[in-house]
Amino acid sequence: MYTPTVRGGRKMSVGMLCLGRHWNGLTYGYEERRSDYDNLPVPPLPERFVEIARTAAHDAGFEMQADLCIMNYYTEAAKMGVHQDKDESAESIAAGAPIVSVSLGDAARFVIGGVSRRDPTSPLLLHSGDVLVMGGPSRLRFHGVTRILPGTAPEGTGPGRFNLTFRQY
Secondary structure, X not given: OEOOEOOOOOEOOOEEEEEOOEEEOOOOEEEOEOOOOOOOEOOOOOHHHHHHHHHHHHHOOOOOOOOEEXXXXXXXXXXXXXXXXXXXXXXXXXXXXXXXXXXXXXXEEEEEOOOOOOOOOEEEEXXXXXXEEEOHHXXXXXXXXXXXXXXXXXXXXXXXXXXXXXXXX
């Protein structure tokens, strides 16, 4: 994992590892090599991970063929600002292909709003093992992580929080 730098030179507070395709924090695009970090090829997305995403999407009423996973590691101090996941292909976004999020470790205070940044957000507590699917009309809802609750991870999974976010480019 590494700490991404985003446009403007600010470092994110999460550790990140991408599988299948790399999300470049400087260009907000996906690529086959980690050009903003070490220029190495992106590790492959394991087939078992593809199946987890496919099953979760199906259970929520969607179909997807995940081809990338962004793994974020949150320490007690880490957060993720409110944002839209809109860097995937225009076809994937237009089809409402879901984002499948799997939480592991410490609980997180997740907020979700509407499709406009100005829409109010509502909090949701995500615990280890929770799976969140945002697809169809909800695909472009603004969302973020405002707080990690230390000491809430099941034995053997903490400290901190891992989030696996599966997408179909």
